Amino acid sequence: MSPESAPVKVFIVDDSAVVRQALSEILGKDRGIRVIGHAMDPLFALERMEKDWPDVIVLDVEMPRMDGITFLRKIMAERPTPVIICSSLTGKGAETTLQAMAAGAFAIFTKPTLGVKSFLEDASNDLTQAVRAARAARAAKLIRPAPPKLGADAVLAAASGSEAMAVTTDRFTAIGTSTGGTQALEYVLAALPRTCPGIVVVQHMPEKFTAAFAQRLDRICEIEVKEAVTGDRVLPGRAIIAPGGRHLVVRRSGAQYQVEVVSAPPVNRHCPSVDVLFRSVAKFAGRNARGVIMTGMGDDGARGLLEMRQAGAQTFAQDEESCVVFGMPKEAIRMGAADRVVSLSQIPELIAR
Incomplete structure (x- = not known):
């Protein structure tokens, strides 16, 4: 037949x-x-x-x-x-x-x-x-084929070893998450004091939805939460969320850090991509940052978290028990990208230190 x-x-x-x-x-x-x-x-x-x-x-x-x-x-x-x-x-x-x-x-x-x-x-x-x-x-092939699965190289070259400062008083945390992440992020950010280090976030979410998501979190959190705009400083007590449909990159400006919103092809079929954010953090912040990969489907962010760990950053993966989907953290753990595997309830304290 x-x-x-x-x-x-x-x-x-x-x-x-x-x-x-x-x-x-x-x-x-x-x-x-x-x-x-x-x-x-x-x-x-x-x-x-x-x-x-x-x-x-x-x-x-x-x-x-x-x-x-x-x-x-x-x-x-x-x-x-x-x-x-x-x-x-x-x-x-x-x-x-x-x-x-x-x-x-x-x-x-x-x-x-x-x-x-x-x-x-x-x-x-x-x-x-x-x-x-x-x-x-x-x-009849009227259903369009899947786009090629690009890596972070499509947006940002890997670190050469000279871009990150050895030590700076500006410290921050980069978070990547997908399926189940909206609820998990709300739990984490709502538990943070205004004195916590700066935070940059990629949550897989469609264009035009991230602004409303950030506004809602800003209303219920003690810290400031906003959708990223190029030039935003990464500041204590502020969480910056990547806009849907564009990548988020962290760059060094003197001894400070600021973000750049980048229009580029999807990476790991996601835009924004966690791998792009994590690579930029590895490249420009190194040991001055922490990386956290949370609940999500697929493997976006696993390689980037490994690059962060290799650059001297502390890295954490959410455990299976507290994940909605143990995909992204599982792949990061498999690759040896996480210093520690932690529950969702432990993440606010790790960020606030």
Whole structure:
């Protein structure tokens, strides 16, 4: 049987058991479609899909641990697959709809808040046609290929050994995080006193979302929290967060440190990239900085943390028990990049010292 004539393999990701069952029954009635599995959130889905990758993914937006838009972006960046969004948040003109379209959703179905099962049954013909069309689009290579996975060299050359001062009174901490990081960062930053050393942060987050995230943290934290602007000083009592869609680089200015916001290709398929931030810290701060890699999927930041450790910085990785996703810290630990493995509850004290 040729791939084109084989049933379309579909995986359903939705936190509602009713929706998962209804979609499985509706799509399963079509002999040209085979539902190979379902999961209540994207992280469970990834574990199961790795064993048998689907031709098409049917995806909700509001789910625990990782939202559907973030998952859609990850899929399209790392393993492009047609994704059909089926959510109550995707009404005409809604911000979520625009985000889904921009991220590469093949089709969008808006579920009502009530009577979801009957709606899906009424829309069964449209759903099955969309699934078939999505597989056909993939076969015709209309789904764009994943971009090449670039390293930090695409933005910043590695240290030559002469850029960092041996000792300075300006000390700071660089933090890198991804999935689960918004909650983890809130916990860490809200626990810090205004007297703590400066902080620079890369949190994997889409463009236009980091400003609101920083403003929210600024309201609830004793320290100042802001989205990075080129020229911002790294100061005690201030946390600077990389803007979505651009890289964050720390540079030395005399005995002081300031940040530069850089427009450049994604590194490790992320922009901003933790590896870019950590490399700049290794290059220009060396032993005058600490590095912390926290919860997140993938390996972005692991190599950069190793460069920081080799440059004399103290380095820490969040432990598996307190991570939402033990991906980035696990890779850093595997590479020998972390001086210590610590729990989330220990990180504020390490930064405040």
